[in-house]
Amino acid sequence: GIQVEQSPPDLILQEGANSTLRCNFSDSVNNLQWFHQNPWGQLINLFYIPSGTKQNGRLSATTVATERYSLLYISSSQTTDSGVYFCAVEDSNYQLIWGAGTKLIIKP
Amino acid sequence: GAVVSQHPSRVICKSGTSVKIECRSLDFQATTMFWYRQFPKQSLMLMATSNEGSKATYEQGVEKDKFLINHASLTLSTLTVTSAHPEDSSFYICSARWGETDTQYFGPGTRLTVL
Numbered sequence: 001g002i003q004v005e006q007s008p009p010d011l012i013l014q015e016g017a018n019s020t021l022r023c024n025f026s027d028s029v030n031n032l033q034w035f036h037q038n039p040w041g042q043l044i045n046l047f048y049i050p051s052g053t054k055q056n057g058r059l060s061a062t063t064v065a066t067e068r069y070s071l072l073y074i075s076s077s078q079t080t081d082s083g084v085y086f087c088a089v090e091d092s093n094y095q096l097i098w099g100a101g102t103k104l105i106i107k108p
Numbered sequence: 109g110a111v112v113s114q115h116p117s118r119v120i121c122k123s124g125t126s127v128k129i130e131c132r133s134l135d136f137q138a139t140t141m142f143w144y145r146q147f148p149k150q151s152l153m154l155m156a157t158s159n160e161g162s163k164a165t166y167e168q169g170v171e172k173d174k175f176l177i178n179h180a181s182l183t184l185s186t187l188t189v190t191s192a193h194p195e196d197s198s199f200y201i202c203s204a205r206w207g208e209t210d211t212q213y214f215g216p217g218t219r220l221t222v223l
Contacts, residue, residue: 033211041146041199043214086151094208096142098151 002027002091006099013077014107021072021102023087030090032063034072037084037101046072046085077106110136112204114215121192122223129187129218131202137182138204142212143175146199158185192222 003026013019023032034046047054047061049070054061058078063070074081084103088096111134121127131141140159144152156172158164158179166172174196176188185204189196199219203212 030209031211035214041201041217041219043201043217045211045213048211095154095157096152096212100151103149 002097004089004097004099006087006102010103012105017077019074021085023070023099025068025089032070032089034061035086079106079108082106110213112213112215114218118219120221123193124191127189127192129200131185131215133183133204136206140205141179141185142203143187144201194222197222
């Protein structure tokens with residue numbers, strides 16, 4: 001099956017810093033999503049991005065499907081950005097295959 | 109956007125009892141709902157996929173007699189953990205979608221603690 005790898009596994013930054021999270025996947029996918037799981041466990045869809053670049057406020061994402069990777073950029077980090085960021089890809093059966101996540105801690 | 113709710117958000121029960129968790133799509137009809145389990149500091153693990161009006165499809169290694177899933181309507185699916193034991197303690201998350209190619213929307217999760 002499809003393998004999804006995220007890096008780095010952990011990231012600690014000062015408030016105001018920028019960060020880049022990476023997601024590599026091993027095969028062609030129907031779609032790719034980025035999620036933020038807050039400290040209470042709620043998963044929030046950030047981007048639905050099979051290819052190209054999207055931006056939403058301080059967050060943006062780029063997926064290069066031909067090279068099988070996606071990047072999530074967070075600019076001017078805030079403490080509320082803390083949590084775990086997951087990348088998940090849709091396989092040919094439209095089921096989600098999850099990466100292990102990147103745990104982000106933003107210190108004030 | 110689409111909203112999915114779960115109830116209860118947190119439950120503590122004694123070993124041997126059964127616990128029912130509800131997942132509702134509040135503003136759309138969900139032809140398919142998914143149940144996930146998440147252990148501490150780990151990713152989500154798909155337990156089963158349920159389509160309205162039919163039996164759930166369980167992932168390998170998930171006991172269907174232990175985790176009973178009912179998807180009786182287009183807005184409600186339930187997960188019942190039968191004869192719960194401490195090893196069943198976990199965070200259970202449901203998601204819902206209306207079409208095969210549509211995105212999944214996630215509930216807030218239910219934290220189950222079995223004493």
